[in-house]
Amino acid sequence: MGRRSWGPAGLLGILFGAAYVVISLVRFERFALSSWDNAIFEQAVRGYAHLGAPTIDVRGAGFNQLGDHFSPILVLIAPFYRVVPSAQTILVAQAVLLAMSVVIITALAIRHLGSAIGIAIGLAYGASFGLLSAVEVDFHEVAFAAPLLVLAGAAYVERRFDAVVLWALPLMLVKEEFGLTVAVIGGVLWLAGEHRRGLLLGAAGLVSAAFIIFVLMPAIAPDGSYTHASSLGGERGVGPTLVDQLDRKTATVALTVGITGLAALLSPWILLVLPTFAWRFAGDNQFYWGTEWHYSLALMPIVFVAMIDAMNRRPQLRWATIPALVVTGFMLVSSPLVALFDPDTYAESPRAEDAREVLSLIPKGSTVETDIGLMTHLTTDNTVYWLGTPGNPPPEYVLLDVESGVGSPADAVTYAEDRYGGTYKLLFGAGGYLLAHRL
Numbered sequence: 001m002g003r004r005s006w007g008p009a010g011l012l013g014i015l016f017g018a019a020y021v022v023i024s025l026v027r028f029e030r031f032a033l034s035s036w037d038n039a040i041f042e043q044a045v046r047g048y049a050h051l052g053a054p055t056i057d058v059r060g061a062g063f064n065q066l067g068d069h070f071s072p073i074l075v076l077i078a079p080f081y082r083v084v085p086s087a088q089t090i091l092v093a094q095a096v097l098l099a100m101s102v103v104i105i106t107a108l109a110i111r112h113l114g115s116a117i118g119i120a121i122g123l124a125y126g127a128s129f130g131l132l133s134a135v136e137v138d139f140h141e142v143a144f145a146a147p148l149l150v151l152a153g154a155a156y157v158e159r160r161f162d163a164v165v166l167w168a169l170p171l172m173l174v175k176e177e178f179g180l181t182v183a184v185i186g187g188v189l190w191l192a193g194e195h196r197r198g199l200l201l202g203a204a205g206l207v208s209a210a211f212i213i214f215v216l217m218p219a220i221a222p223d224g225s226y227t228h229a230s231s232l233g234g235e236r237g238v239g240p241t242l243v244d245q246l247d248r249k250t251a252t253v254a255l256t257v258g259i260t261g262l263a264a265l266l267s268p269w270i271l272l273v274l275p276t277f278a279w280r281f282a283g284d285n286q287f288y289w290g291t292e293w294h295y296s297l298a299l300m301p302i303v304f305v306a307m308i309d310a311m312n313r314r315p316q317l318r319w320a321t322i323p324a325l326v327v328t329g330f331m332l333v334s335s336p337l338v339a340l341f342d343p344d345t346y347a348e349s350p351r352a353e354d355a356r357e358v359l360s361l362i363p364k365g366s367t368v369e370t371d372i373g374l375m376t377h378l379t380t381d382n383t384v385y386w387l388g389t390p391g392n393p394p395p396e397y398v399l400l401d402v403e404s405g406v407g408s409p410a411d412a413v414t415y416a417e418d419r420y421g422g423t424y425k426l427l428f429g430a431g432g433y434l435l436a437h438r439l
Contacts, residue, residue, distance in 0.1 A: 008119055009106035016126035017099025020135045023336045024091040027136070028376070030349045033404050036372045036386055038138035039379040040065070041074065042087050046380075048078035049085070058375070058386045060222060061393055067221030069228075070176040070212045071141040087376050094143040095135065101146035102126040105304055108154045112312045120321050125304045128259055129331040130296035136336045138376065140294040144174045146301050149272075152185065153305030156269060157312060161194045165201050172208045176217065179209025180275035181298075188268045248289045249281050255291055256299050258327045261320025264306035267313070272302045291331075351403070354431025358399065361427055361435060366396045369416075371408040373401025374433070387415075394420040396438050403432025412436035 027034070036058055044054035044065040054065035054074065066072065077093045106122030113121070125131070134140060148171050155163035168185045171178040186202025218224050256273065257264050264270050276298055280288040287293050307324070311317045332338055339345045349355070355374060362368060364381040371387055378384050378399070385392040387400075387408065398416040400408040409415035412434035416424040420438075428435040 005107040005110035005115075005118065006103075008115065009103045009110060009122060012106050012119065012122045012126060013099045013103035016102045017095050019337060019340060020095035020098055020131075021092055022340060023132075023135050024095060024138070025088060026345060027138075027336075028088060028091065029352075031352055031355045031374065031377070032349075033373065033406075034136075034138045034376070036375055037140055038087060038090065039372075039375045039384060040068075041139050041141065042081075042090055042376075042379045043384070044071075044074050045077045045081045045090055046085065048075045049082040057383055058379075058389070060389050060391060061385065063222060064220050067217055067227065069141060070217055071144075071174060073144045073170065073173040074141060076144075086380050090139040094139045097143040098131055098135070098146055101150045101301055104147065104150040104154055105301070105308075108150075108157060108305075109308050112157065112308060113318060117311075117318055117321050120325060121304065121308065124259065124321075124324050124328045125300060127328055127332055127335070127337055128300045128304075129255065129291050129335070130298075130300035132332075132335045132337055133292055134294035134297040137293050140297070141175055142294055142297050145171060145178060145298045148174070149181075149298065149301035150305065153269060153301060153309075156188070156192075157305065157309045159192075161189060161192070161197055164189060165197055168201060169204070172205070172212070176209065176212045177275060177279055178298075179205045179207075179212065180278075181205070181272055183209070184272050184275060188271055191268050245289065248286075252289060252291055252296070253277065255327065255331070256296065256303055259300075259324055259331070260303050260307035261317075261323035261327075263310045263317045263320035263324070264303040265310075266317065267306035267309040269302065269306040269309050272306075273299055351431045351433075354433055357430075358428045358433045358435050362397055362399070367393070368397045368399055369395040370399040371401055371404065371406050373404040373406065373408070374399060394422065394438065398424065398434075398436045400434045401432055402434060 040056045040058050043056045043058060047054040056063050056065045056068065059068055077090055080093065081089050102122060102125060105125045106118060109121040110118030134143065148167050152164050152167035155167060164185065168182050171182050183202045183205030186198045186205060189201060190198030213226050217226050221227055280295055288295055307320065311320065359374060359377055362378070362382065367383045368378055369385045369387050369392055370378060375384060385395060398412050400412045402408055402410055413424045413426050413436045416436050416438070423439045424436040425439055426434065427437050
């Protein structure tokens, strides 16, 4: 069964990987609005690719990405970006990482639960809301956590405890809060009777998280503090009532375990969700609380490994595959995966021609201040700043998307001259795009 599991698992990984790539690239070609994150990560990877610091000018001129989020694992994309320098390169990298996790999850499930149930679990995982929501909002560093968590989880299910430690430790290079997840993995090993390994891994996770968050990142950040500390326990973006918050958070938890038919709750591995839920629900950002964006991506490998572990321990739980598929199907209704079968998905955006024209007016190597409208399409060849960042140097070009609904100024020339002085000339004004050039 061991070798035979990789055939269907590999095929499923290829199919989902292709779907993730198509979703990402179609959205890119249609100039779909997302956020500034893809631009940030491309700037960081570009810095590594040229053997320099991961500078993310979008967050501020010369800002080191390691002071924003501690993700040195991004360096692994750098060689590929050096060969193919483009925003699409990191989008494809994310698709590959997620597809790898699909292969490993499916193979693990087939080995321990049989082909039919294993393939069903692989389908539910690959189509899970956590993975698809992440693909829909471009690249994020947490994509690296998916294969690492699955590999660590597979080793746990198979009681290869040295391998659990081996695959858990690199999580600390993905993002600063994963040190807490590593600590919980140590706790799960302790519960499994691996006291020495559990204690050492738990200590390593806690110490690394504390050092990175309270010492290393403040030393790198321009203001000498942990940039995201202010989002914990504040009131920015908080909903109108505590009941609204509780309802949304409860729904997220219910869907996260419901996508496994609740079977995940009967495995100690489910404890790994606690650090992620803790920082998300303690944060004052409403996007943290729901199933949108990429915030549930790291939870999917955890709950599906827990599901497989529980079913492996208690064969009677295998019927949980049915409600798991039902929940997955429910969440698929408005997903980007289903949208792949809609011809309108591939139709050119009404603003695409104007977008391409305005981008063609900006020479490569320029400094550009912009909103998030076309930011992802500018980063590869230019030095790009976000217009909301204080202290930006005067840019050669200011590009605004006044129809995107992101709250950009209505007049590019007035905005640029008021903020930076000097004289700017409007070069383009169509389709909601305004481009001003400094004379």
